[in-house]
Amino acid sequence: xxxxxxxxxxxxxxxxxxxxxxxxxxxxxxxxxxxxxxxxxxxxxxxxxxxxxxxxxxxxxxxxxxxxxxxxxxxxxxxxxxxxxxxxxxxxxxxxxxxxxxxxxxxxxxxxxxxxxxxxxx
Numbered sequence: 250x251x252x253x254x255x256x257x258x259x260x261x262x263x264x265x266x267x268x269x270x271x272x273x274x275x276x277x278x279x280x281x282x283x284x285x286x287x288x289x290x291x292x293x294x295x296x297x298x299x300x301x302x303x304x305x306x307x308x309x310x311x312x313x314x315x316x317x318x319x320x321x322x323x324x325x326x327x328x329x330x331x332x333x334x335x336x337x338x339x340x341x342x343x344x345x346x347x348x349x350x351x352x353x354x355x356x357x358x359x360x361x362x363x364x365x366x367x368x369x370x371x
Contacts, residue, residue: 253296253349262346270297271339285327288335300345304338314340 259265266272270292290297307314314337321333348355 256346256349259346262343265346266339266342268292268296269300269342270294271300271335271342300341301334301338304341305334307341308334308337 253259253265253268256265259268263272270288270290272289273286304314308318309315317340318333318337321336322329325332344355
């Protein structure tokens with residue numbers, strides 16, 4: 250939140266992702282478009298690091314993000330982990346943007362609770 254400062258500067262989540270540097274460079278010539286492009290690491294270095302770190306932890310402990318990471322991991326043949334992790338970070342950016350613009354706290358869906366957590370709640 251300290252790095253973003255004011256969420257109203259960004260009308261859409263893709264603008265936040267661009268500010269962070271989670272976008273890919275465009276490479277095209279005529280009709281040909283390259284599939285092998287680099288991440289445009291232009292933007293807030295600290296925020297990019299922490300969003301990717303958060304996405305990595307989410308993929309380890311949250312079932313929804315784990316499934317999303319798995320799908321994206323198997324879609325590409327090169328740099329699977331890096332690309333899937335950045336796409337998972339983009340999903341996290343969408344969530345953060347929505348929560349900050351609506352000014353609501355994150356509530357974990359009830360159906361995704363682990364059995365250990367269910368035992369603690371009872």
